[in-house]
Amino acid sequence: MAKRDYYEVLSVAKDAGGDDIKKSFRKLAMQFHPDRNHGDPEAAEKFKEASEAFEVLSDVEKRATYDRFGHAGLNGGGGGFGGGTVDLSDLFGDILGNFFGGGGGGGRRSAGGPQAGRDIQAVLDIDLREAITGVKRTISLQREDPCEVCSGTGAKPGTKPNPCRRCGGQGVVIQRQGIFQVQTPCSTCSGRGMINPDPCGTCRGAGRSTVRKSIDVEIPPGVDSGDRIKYSGQGDAGDPGAKRGDLEFVIRVKDHRFFQRDGQNLVCQWPITFSQAALGGPIEITTLTGDKVRYDLARGVQTHEILRVTGHGMPTRRNANKRGDLLIQVIIDTPQVISPEQETLFRALAEIERKEVGPPPKKSFFHKLKDWIVTDEKK
Ligand SMILES: [Zn+2]
Ligand SMILES: [Zn+2]
Structure with a gap:
């Protein structure tokens, strides 16, 4: 069976952003998840197909390869996906929570304490000439920067957040359910570990705000598609006190x-x-x-x-x-058009070739071909 186009599978445009791709996949995953479609092979197939499309389109490098070479460019001809190779734990943390009525509101928090900022990845298209010479680009992107008013603390200037008393600043609480111990994000501090009695009015205690930022990127000579240029600590700002994510550009050289x-x-x-x-x-x-x-x-x-x-x-x-x-x-x-003078000369040349003046110094491809035809006819 021919594989469907990944963009078609996820019903997104070719230039769709990461958020749209994620959103579309979530929708399909919710619809076709095996837990909701017991024993339905068609749903299982659809879930597998969407997972595979998401695995590729959500990865900047794989997506660039797929854009250039199609299915053939991935895993040496496709079919290499074992099915379910997508790491769903991150994406499904909250979806599964919804399935089982957990909710929790913790989002993607996997552990307690302040969360580091997210990494930002962007594709940078350059042409082949720029790949030879190297090039400087100014890229405008949106990212989360520390709030300027509170310097990223999330607290109103002059005040200070306190460690959460319920979780002791750990951001998580251990609950007993029968014989199991379950670790869940602390609901009092939303897993942050800190309580902010006087939040900053500008960022409402988040300690960061979304800004549009111009970044100068220096692309060295000799880069190729898939090469990466990384700026550590230039990604999204994290929770107050946590480290920033990284910013990474993935190069795509145009044909x-x-x-x-x-x-x-x-x-x-x-x-x-x-x-x-x-x-x-x-x-x-x-x-x-x-x-x-x-x-x-x-x-x-x-x-x-x-x-x-x-x-x-x-x-x-x-x-x-x-x-x-x-x-x-x-x-x-x-030549497709020749002048009368050229024609005269070509005709004179043709006359010489017809008479075959002198043997050729060594056998040309044309003569070898002629020999081959003659010997082949004798057989
Ligand atoms: Zn602030
Ligand atoms: Zn707490």
Whole structure:
């Protein structure tokens, strides 16, 4: 069975943001979760399909690969998902809570105490030329920054939060249910461990606020799709006293019309004329960065032959001065319109070729082909 497009599975647009993808998956997961559809194979299949789509689209790197190569780009041809490989614990913590009527209001809090800020991940599209030269980008993004009024403490300036008496500042309480001991977030302090009698009026005690921030990103030469640029502690602010998340950009290099990357090398096709192919001589090649490079063609170059222009490929990420090569595949460009003078010359050339003046210095592909046809006919 052909796999459905992941965006279609989750009913989201190609450029949908992470929140939309998560929202859509939650909806499907709630609908088709095995716990709600006992013994229904169709629901199980739908749940598996949605989980797989979510696993890919919620991961910036996997999503970039999928956008570029489709299903084939993932796990070497697809079908590699064992089903249920998504780590649902994080996402389902609260959903399962709702299933079993737990509620709790603790959200994703897994442990007590102040929670660290979330990591932010963003895809950064650059073109192939920028991957050679490196580039600086100013990226505008939304993130949670410490509240300026209370300096991130969440308390009205001049006041101080106190440790929660119920949980002793741990953020969790242990409850006995029959023979089990269950650890749940403390409801008095909402798991924060601190009580804030006088919350800051601006952030209402959260200690942070959503701001739009411009970040200067320096992309070094030699990056490739999937490479990451990480800024530690530049993600969302956490609870008062907890550490910030990280900010990470995942590079996605756009395809170029003429140049393709092959590891450290660049590959392109280059047209030459009949006479250049026959006579050889210098040609001028324009590289991806616009440099003009002289190349001395040998006589008798064949179409699709590959020429190497050293040092005009991709730089390495470690050393921008160390570059791969530019590999040029020669294409002999047949003229579609010829002048009367060219026609006269081509006809004279054709006459010479017909008479076959002198044996060729070595057997060309054409002669080898002729030999092969003759010997093949004799069999
Ligand atoms: Zn504040
Ligand atoms: Zn508490």
